[in-house]
């Protein structure tokens with residue numbers, strides 16, 4: 001079902017299990033998705049699932065594409081203030097593209113805009129533009145992928161500084177399994193430093209970011225026949241930098257673990273055995289269709305725990321349905337309880353085809369009130385799906 005015809009109905013027999021299978025070469029980000037839940041990678045490789053990117057992810061895309069635009073559509077070398085204004089315009093162009101893209105996806109309509117994140121991203125982009133202006137760089141063009149690439153020397157600011165920095169550098173593992181692009185590589189007096197930009201607003205360094213850079217270091221070695229000296233994760237939106245250990249031993253081990261993971265996914269006999277329901281489900285937009293997730297949700301013996309997990313999603317049968325003052329009012333059976341749900345008619349038009357006995361799935365609401373007669377309170381990100389199969 002395409003975006004234009006998406007109607008929040010779940011035809012379970014035709015959408016479970018996902019038919020696609022993740023295929024190499026894999027990038028470090030895709031591998032982290034696979035590591036967190038291999039089933040998610042299978043959904044990701046399949047057609048027929050309406051996607052929903054969060055606003056933070058959209059801003060991450062805007063950030064990376066704006067940086068790339070500095071190399072593809074050079075900014076004239078200018079006074080700092082003019083460079084800052086040009087950089088802001090580059091950002092706003094990419095931002096509008098993502099807003100337009102988001103508007104095409106029904107599941108993203110109405111998601112809240114985080115203006116603080118936008119403002120921070122603009123500040124970070126300006127800082128990056130000024131830094132690039134001072135340092136110069138070498139741009140590895142998209143058409144030059146492969147081992148021992150030649151580089152195309154480009155300056156977005158027509159700078160005279162001799163470049164010692166490469167950006168968007170294509171690398172691969174030489175065996176068809178891994179490939180990717182390193183955001184930034186600095187060559188410093190017989191040393192090579194790798195940098196990976198993350199648009200997250202955080203201070204800590206999660207293991208998945210470390211592993212991604214360690215795989216980049218491995219691929220750098222296979223592509224350039226040398227080991228990088230240092231590697232850093234950069235959070236431009238907070239201005240912090242984290243050093244990542246990249247000894248040859250560590251990187252080789254991460255590569256071996258990765259190959260093992262890929263083999264396990266390839267050899268799995270059912271999709272269900274690939275599921276790892278848990279924290280990752282919170283950020284997974286395949287929840288509506290994921291049968292292992294709903295099984296995991298329904299099997300909790302403790303009501304207290306089930307009430308907490310119901311925030312991720314609850315599934316129940318409509319016992320009563322009506323409209324009061326332009327709001328749907330539903331009573332839904334769930335476990336041994338009856339959940340009351342009052343939601344705007346205009347926001348959930350899909351309920352016009354629902355009746356007593358219809359099964360629904362509600363995502364990202366909060367259950368409040370009496371434990372055995374809770375009320376579901378919706379938020380800006382809540383969704384409601386109707387099961388038809």
Ligand code: SF4
Pocket residue numbers: 037039040043275276277278280281284285286287290292293
């Ligand atoms: S909902 Fe959870 S179990 Fe299902 S694919 Fe997503 S992360 Fe995996």
